[in-house]
Amino acid sequence: MQNQLLKVLEVIKLGEKLKFEMRHSWLSNGRQESVAEHTWMVSxxxxxxxxxxxxxxxxSRLLKMIIIHDLVxxxxxxxxxxxxxxxxxxxxLKAEKEIKAIENIRDTLGNGLGEEVYNLWFEFENKNTYEAKVANAMDKLEAQIQHNEADISTWIEIEHKMSFLMDKHVxxxxxLxxxxDLIEQQAEKKLKDAGIDTEKIKINIKS
Known part of the structure:
Protein backbone atom coordinates (compact mmCIF):
# COMPACT_ATOMS: atom_id res chain seq x y z
CA MET A 1 0.00 0.00 0.00
CA GLN A 2 2.79 2.44 0.87
CA ASN A 3 4.44 1.89 -2.52
CA GLN A 4 1.16 2.51 -4.37
CA LEU A 5 0.53 5.72 -2.44
CA LEU A 6 4.07 6.89 -3.18
CA LYS A 7 3.25 6.51 -6.89
CA VAL A 8 0.08 8.54 -6.39
CA LEU A 9 2.11 11.21 -4.64
CA GLU A 10 4.54 11.28 -7.58
CA VAL A 11 1.73 12.02 -10.04
CA ILE A 12 0.26 14.67 -7.72
CA LYS A 13 3.67 16.36 -7.65
CA LEU A 14 3.72 16.19 -11.45
CA GLY A 15 0.34 17.92 -11.47
CA GLU A 16 1.77 20.77 -9.38
CA LYS A 17 3.66 21.86 -12.50
CA LEU A 18 0.35 22.84 -14.07
CA LYS A 19 0.19 25.70 -11.58
CA PHE A 20 3.07 27.39 -13.41
CA GLU A 21 2.61 25.99 -16.94
CA MET A 22 1.14 29.03 -18.65
CA ARG A 23 -1.48 29.20 -21.39
CA HIS A 24 -1.95 31.80 -24.10
CA SER A 25 -4.83 33.31 -22.16
CA TRP A 26 -4.97 36.25 -19.80
CA LEU A 27 -7.14 36.99 -16.79
CA SER A 28 -9.35 40.02 -16.28
CA ASN A 29 -6.73 41.46 -13.90
CA GLY A 30 -3.98 41.31 -16.56
CA ARG A 31 -2.19 38.20 -15.27
CA GLN A 32 -1.47 35.24 -17.53
CA GLU A 33 -3.54 32.10 -16.91
CA SER A 34 -2.05 28.77 -15.81
CA VAL A 35 -3.18 25.37 -17.08
CA ALA A 36 -4.35 24.49 -13.55
CA GLU A 37 -6.65 27.52 -13.51
CA HIS A 38 -8.07 26.56 -16.91
CA THR A 39 -8.75 22.99 -15.70
CA TRP A 40 -10.51 24.27 -12.59
CA MET A 41 -12.77 26.56 -14.63
CA VAL A 42 -13.63 23.79 -17.10
CA SER A 43 -14.58 21.57 -14.12
CA SER A 60 -18.08 11.42 -12.23
CA ARG A 61 -16.52 10.23 -15.49
CA LEU A 62 -16.98 13.65 -17.06
CA LEU A 63 -15.10 15.41 -14.24
CA LYS A 64 -12.39 12.74 -14.19
CA MET A 65 -11.78 13.27 -17.91
CA ILE A 66 -11.57 17.03 -17.51
CA ILE A 67 -9.15 16.81 -14.58
CA ILE A 68 -6.94 14.25 -16.31
CA HIS A 69 -6.94 15.69 -19.83
CA ASP A 70 -4.44 18.52 -19.33
CA LEU A 71 -2.27 16.61 -16.87
CA VAL A 72 -0.07 15.56 -19.79
CA LEU A 93 4.57 16.31 -32.61
CA LYS A 94 2.09 17.57 -30.00
CA ALA A 95 0.13 14.31 -30.17
CA GLU A 96 3.29 12.21 -29.84
CA LYS A 97 4.50 14.16 -26.80
CA GLU A 98 1.12 13.96 -25.08
CA ILE A 99 0.74 10.23 -25.73
CA LYS A 100 4.22 9.64 -24.30
CA ALA A 101 3.26 11.70 -21.25
CA ILE A 102 0.01 9.79 -20.57
CA GLU A 103 1.90 6.50 -21.00
CA ASN A 104 4.40 7.67 -18.38
CA ILE A 105 1.58 8.61 -16.00
CA ARG A 106 -0.10 5.23 -16.56
CA ASP A 107 3.16 3.39 -15.90
CA THR A 108 3.92 5.47 -12.82
CA LEU A 109 0.55 4.75 -11.22
CA GLY A 110 0.48 1.12 -12.35
CA ASN A 111 -2.34 -1.37 -11.69
CA GLY A 112 -5.98 -0.52 -12.41
CA LEU A 113 -5.66 3.16 -11.54
CA GLY A 114 -3.01 3.74 -14.18
CA GLU A 115 -5.16 2.04 -16.81
CA GLU A 116 -8.23 4.04 -15.79
CA VAL A 117 -6.39 7.35 -16.14
CA TYR A 118 -4.91 6.26 -19.47
CA ASN A 119 -8.29 5.16 -20.87
CA LEU A 120 -10.08 8.30 -19.69
CA TRP A 121 -7.48 10.48 -21.41
CA PHE A 122 -8.00 8.66 -24.72
CA GLU A 123 -11.78 8.76 -24.28
CA PHE A 124 -11.55 12.56 -24.13
CA GLU A 125 -9.24 12.64 -27.16
CA ASN A 126 -11.41 10.37 -29.28
CA LYS A 127 -14.68 12.15 -28.41
CA ASN A 128 -16.76 9.04 -29.12
CA THR A 129 -18.88 9.19 -25.95
CA TYR A 130 -21.37 11.83 -24.84
CA GLU A 131 -19.25 12.60 -21.76
CA ALA A 132 -16.15 13.09 -23.90
CA LYS A 133 -18.00 15.41 -26.26
CA VAL A 134 -19.23 17.49 -23.31
CA ALA A 135 -15.72 17.61 -21.84
CA ASN A 136 -14.29 18.77 -25.17
CA ALA A 137 -17.00 21.40 -25.55
CA MET A 138 -16.34 22.77 -22.06
CA ASP A 139 -12.60 22.87 -22.80
CA LYS A 140 -13.11 24.92 -25.96
CA LEU A 141 -15.83 27.18 -24.60
CA GLU A 142 -13.85 28.00 -21.45
CA ALA A 143 -10.98 29.26 -23.58
CA GLN A 144 -13.31 31.71 -25.31
CA ILE A 145 -14.93 32.79 -22.04
CA GLN A 146 -11.48 33.59 -20.70
CA HIS A 147 -10.60 35.59 -23.80
CA ASN A 148 -13.85 37.50 -23.39
CA GLU A 149 -12.86 38.40 -19.82
CA ALA A 150 -9.35 39.52 -20.78
CA ASP A 151 -8.36 42.85 -22.27
CA ILE A 152 -8.72 42.86 -26.07
CA SER A 153 -5.05 43.87 -26.33
CA THR A 154 -4.08 40.35 -25.23
CA TRP A 155 -5.83 38.78 -28.26
CA ILE A 156 -3.82 37.94 -31.34
CA GLU A 157 -5.43 38.26 -34.80
CA ILE A 158 -6.15 34.55 -35.29
CA GLU A 159 -8.22 34.62 -32.08
CA HIS A 160 -10.62 37.08 -33.71
CA LYS A 161 -11.46 34.36 -36.23
CA MET A 162 -11.49 31.57 -33.63
CA SER A 163 -14.29 33.36 -31.76
CA PHE A 164 -16.62 32.23 -34.57
CA LEU A 165 -15.34 28.67 -34.98
CA MET A 166 -16.91 26.96 -31.96
CA ASP A 167 -19.99 25.49 -33.68
CA LYS A 168 -18.37 22.13 -34.43
CA HIS A 169 -17.79 21.49 -30.72
CA VAL A 170 -21.44 21.84 -29.64
CA LEU A 176 -24.77 23.73 -25.53
CA ASP A 181 -24.12 31.44 -28.99
CA LEU A 182 -24.17 33.52 -25.77
CA ILE A 183 -20.38 33.27 -25.48
CA GLU A 184 -19.94 34.12 -29.16
CA GLN A 185 -22.20 37.16 -28.84
CA GLN A 186 -20.05 38.49 -25.99
CA ALA A 187 -16.92 37.91 -28.07
CA GLU A 188 -18.44 39.74 -31.03
CA LYS A 189 -19.42 42.71 -28.86
CA LYS A 190 -15.89 42.88 -27.46
CA LEU A 191 -14.42 42.86 -30.96
CA LYS A 192 -16.87 45.48 -32.23
CA ASP A 193 -16.20 47.73 -29.23
CA ALA A 194 -12.51 47.58 -30.21
CA GLY A 195 -13.37 48.73 -33.73
CA ILE A 196 -12.85 45.34 -35.36
CA ASP A 197 -15.02 44.47 -38.37
CA THR A 198 -16.67 41.20 -37.29
CA GLU A 199 -18.78 40.92 -40.46
CA LYS A 200 -15.61 40.83 -42.53
CA ILE A 201 -14.23 38.08 -40.28
CA LYS A 202 -17.41 36.02 -40.76
CA ILE A 203 -17.32 36.48 -44.54
CA ASN A 204 -13.71 35.36 -44.66
CA ILE A 205 -14.58 32.25 -42.64
CA LYS A 206 -17.33 31.29 -45.08
CA SER A 207 -15.25 31.97 -48.20
Missing part, protein backbone atom coordinates in the same frame (compact mmCIF):
# COMPACT_ATOMS: atom_id res chain seq x y z
CA UNK A 44 -16.78 24.33 -12.68
CA UNK A 45 -18.47 24.82 -16.05
CA UNK A 46 -19.21 21.10 -16.37
CA UNK A 47 -20.77 21.07 -12.89
CA UNK A 48 -22.99 24.07 -13.62
CA UNK A 49 -23.95 23.04 -17.16
CA UNK A 50 -24.83 19.42 -16.29
CA UNK A 51 -28.48 20.14 -15.32
CA UNK A 52 -29.06 21.78 -18.73
CA UNK A 53 -27.58 19.05 -20.93
CA UNK A 54 -30.09 17.31 -23.20
CA UNK A 55 -28.88 13.84 -22.20
CA UNK A 56 -28.09 12.19 -18.89
CA UNK A 57 -24.38 12.38 -18.20
CA UNK A 58 -22.06 10.35 -15.97
CA UNK A 59 -20.80 13.35 -14.01
CA UNK A 73 0.89 19.22 -20.24
CA UNK A 74 2.94 19.04 -17.04
CA UNK A 75 5.36 16.97 -19.13
CA UNK A 76 4.51 17.86 -22.74
CA UNK A 77 3.86 21.59 -22.24
CA UNK A 78 0.91 23.63 -23.50
CA UNK A 79 0.73 24.30 -27.23
CA UNK A 80 -2.01 26.79 -28.23
CA UNK A 81 -4.67 25.53 -30.65
CA UNK A 82 -3.88 28.28 -33.15
CA UNK A 83 -0.31 26.98 -33.49
CA UNK A 84 -1.50 23.58 -34.73
CA UNK A 85 -4.50 24.70 -36.82
CA UNK A 86 -2.58 24.76 -40.10
CA UNK A 87 0.58 22.96 -39.05
CA UNK A 88 0.30 19.20 -39.43
CA UNK A 89 3.90 18.64 -38.40
CA UNK A 90 3.44 20.46 -35.08
CA UNK A 91 0.06 18.78 -34.55
CA UNK A 92 1.71 15.36 -34.94
CA UNK A 171 -23.57 20.48 -32.49
CA UNK A 172 -24.39 17.31 -30.55
CA UNK A 173 -26.40 19.17 -27.87
CA UNK A 174 -28.96 21.92 -28.55
CA UNK A 175 -28.54 23.60 -25.16
CA UNK A 177 -25.37 25.39 -28.88
CA UNK A 178 -27.39 28.09 -27.09
CA UNK A 179 -24.63 28.46 -24.50
CA UNK A 180 -22.04 28.75 -27.27
Missing amino acids: LMALLIEPYLTQKVDS EAEAGDIPAFDTMDNDKLKK QFDSN KIFK
